[in-house]
Amino acid sequence: MPRTRVHNLNISLDGYAAGEQVTLDAPIGGAEGLFGWFDGRVIHGVDKADAPITLDRALISLWGQGVGAEIMGRRKFGPQVGEWPDDGWRGWWGDEPPFHTPVFVMTHHPHPQIDFPNGTSFRFVDGSPQEVLRLAREAAGGPDVRLGGGPSTVRQFLQADLVDFMHLTVVPITLGRGVSLWDGTRDLQDRFSIESVTAPNGVTHQLWNRKV
Amino acid sequence: MPRTRVHNLNISLDGYAAGEQVTLDAPIGGAEGLFGWFDGRVIHGVDKADAPITLDRALISLWGQGVGAEIMGRRKFGPQVGEWPDDGWRGWWGDEPPFHTPVFVMTHHPHPQIDFPNGTSFRFVDGSPQEVLRLAREAAGGPDVRLGGGPSTVRQFLQADLVDFMHLTVVPITLGRGVSLWDGTRDLQDRFSIESVTAPNGVTHQLWNRKV
Numbered sequence: 001m002p003r004t005r006v007h008n009l010n011i012s013l014d015g016y017a018a019g020e021q022v023t024l025d026a027p028i029g030g031a032e033g034l035f036g037w038f039d040g041r042v043i044h045g046v047d048k049a050d051a052p053i054t055l056d057r058a059l060i061s062l063w064g065q066g067v068g069a070e071i072m073g074r075r076k077f078g079p080q081v082g083e084w085p086d087d088g089w090r091g092w093w094g095d096e097p098p099f100h101t102p103v104f105v106m107t108h109h110p111h112p113q114i115d116f117p118n119g120t121s122f123r124f125v126d127g128s129p130q131e132v133l134r135l136a137r138e139a140a141g142g143p144d145v146r147l148g149g150g151p152s153t154v155r156q157f158l159q160a161d162l163v164d165f166m167h168l169t170v171v172p173i174t175l176g177r178g179v180s181l182w183d184g185t186r187d188l189q190d191r192f193s194i195e196s197v198t199a200p201n202g203v204t205h206q207l208w209n210r211k212v
Numbered sequence: 213m214p215r216t217r218v219h220n221l222n223i224s225l226d227g228y229a230a231g232e233q234v235t236l237d238a239p240i241g242g243a244e245g246l247f248g249w250f251d252g253r254v255i256h257g258v259d260k261a262d263a264p265i266t267l268d269r270a271l272i273s274l275w276g277q278g279v280g281a282e283i284m285g286r287r288k289f290g291p292q293v294g295e296w297p298d299d300g301w302r303g304w305w306g307d308e309p310p311f312h313t314p315v316f317v318m319t320h321h322p323h324p325q326i327d328f329p330n331g332t333s334f335r336f337v338d339g340s341p342q343e344v345l346r347l348a349r350e351a352a353g354g355p356d357v358r359l360g361g362g363p364s365t366v367r368q369f370l371q372a373d374l375v376d377f378m379h380l381t382v383v384p385i386t387l388g389r390g391v392s393l394w395d396g397t398r399d400l401q402d403r404f405s406i407e408s409v410t411a412p413n414g415v416t417h418q419l420w421n422r423k424v
Contacts, residue, residue, distance in 0.1 A: 001262070047278020047356055050213070052421035053377050055407050058274055065273060066259020144259055165265050195267050197409040209264035 002137055003144045003164035006154055007063040008043070009181070010034035010169050016178030017151035022079045027092055033173045037203050043098060055199045062167060068140025070099055071132055073153035074107040077122065084111045091122060102139040104132055106153060129160045151181040158185060166192075166208040214349055215356045215376035218366055219275040220255070221393070222246035222381050228390030229363035234291045239304055245385045249415050255310060267411045274379060280352025282311055283344055285365035286319040289334065296323045303334060314351040316344055318365060341372045363393040370397060378404075378420040 011017045012034060019029025028034065037056060041049035043063040051057060074080075078089050084107075091097055097120040104125050105111075111124035123139075125132055136145045147157055157163050168181075182188075192208040199205065223229045224246060231241025240246065249268060253261035255275040263269065286292075290301050296319075303309055309332040316337050317323075323336035335351075337344055348357045359369055369375050380393075394400075404420040411417065 005265075045277040046274055052405065052424075053217075053274065053379075053419060054421070055409055055417075055419060058271055058419070061274070061277060062258055062265065062270055065257040167265075193264065195412055197267055197411075199409075200407055205267075207265060207267060207270070209266070212264075 002068075002140060002142065004133060004147055004157065004162055005067070005144050006147045006149070006163060006166040006168070008038065008060055008167060008169065009149060009151070009154060010038065010171050011151075011181055012171055012173050012175040012178070014174050014176065015180045015182045016175045017149070017154075017181045018075075018179040019175075020178055022075050024079050027079075029178065031175055031178050033175065034171050036173075037169075037171060037199075037201055040098075055197070055205070056201070056203060059167060059169075059205050063146070064100075066143050067101065067146045068143030069101050069136040070103045070146045070148045071136050071153070071157075072103060072105055072148040073150050074105055076148060076150050076153070077105045083109050090114055090116075097122075102136070103148070104136050104139070106132055129157045129162055133157075133162055151179045155181060155183065155185060158188060161191070163208075164210045166206070168206040168208065170204040170206065172202040172204075214280075214352060214354065216345060216359055216369065216374055217279070217356050218359045218361070218375060218378040218380070220250065220272055220379060220381065221361060221363070221366060222250065222383050223363075223393055224383055224385050224387040224390070226386045226388065227392045227394045228387045229361070229366075229393045230287075230391040231387075232390055234287050236291050239291075241390065243387055243390050245387065246383050248385075249381075249383060249411075249413055252310075267409070267417070268413070268415060271379060271381075271417050275358070276312075278355050279313065279358045280355030281313050281348040282315045282358045282360045283348050283365070283369075284315060284317055284360040285362050286317055288360060288362050288365070289317045295321050302326055309334075314348070315360070316348050316351070318344055341369045341374055345369075345374055363391045367393060367395065367397065370400060373403065375420075376422045378418070380418040380420065382416040382418065384414040384416075 019031035022029040042057045042061050046053045046057050046061045077091055100119040103122050105122055107124050108126050114122040195207045197205050231243035234241040254269045254273050258265045258269050258273045289303055312331040315334050317334055319336050320338050326334040407419045409417050
């Protein structure tokens, strides 16, 4: 059975995983400190950067393993709100989005599909978490589905009990405000086995696996 | 610059990484306890087993990332000693050796190359660690070279200062005898940065990266 997996979701000590307002200049909405430790070069493998193979990088490299599609919230794709403007926006990632798979962007507003030569295709879909997950699984064709965030999207799927695995990183900073992953959730730990290890830089990696 | 990497080298609390005598019935030479924790299914990725994604499995999955060739000692390939007998031996792994790359088997005795349809080819070479590493790098053609063990082979390369990375796992067992990784080495830690984390099962993962 394919899994639904969350990877590299950075959370401050006070529970925030994104800033309050995403703008063109602030893709993380002012919570950029969450990424201070993060080496995104190794999401496709520790060999993708000429860097020491640290615990951080080893765990970051799980991101792409056996994943055939991603689901993301609209805010992860772009800063626009409401109807999509005709502004030529193709995501934050330029000509080489790192996904290399179908990516389902959850939005109530229709938008034509965007395809990139590297295998990334953004498909804009409206529907419940269950419905969108069904589409993503179908597109993945066997491999797992990654739930790419942001935190509100992950929270929706958690509340619908659709998440099989999460790699969360608790970053030793406080933000004071932002979008909380935990808002309105309760006793999530009852549904998961949780392993927790701390890297020398103070980042705590948590591996949440759904209990069987 | 391609790295020379050691992965998943299991070591007992008393420093042994293999038993004393490898036989057909005892590939690890009586030190099978070293592998009690080890889930080899995930060496090519955590998605290769329908299992929780634990710290152990995440780190085991580094094994295949960006590796283009392996070097192994003769004892890892088979239990024979001296001249190679004409016994049809093709390694411990049956028709599907997990390597999928050229594998250089270090031996003083000549042996014809053995090729498998899955990309594994065993090539038998005599030479110093430097010479064998040069051949393996050439065959890898860019990606890293994995130094596959056993412990005596890894020790040779350590003594020649040819190792860039090691993922060692200290397994909470004592063996009393066997082949020690550390025999005759000294102050190895001076040449490496070392991170160490312990999984809930008591296995300590150490990531050794050559200091730059």
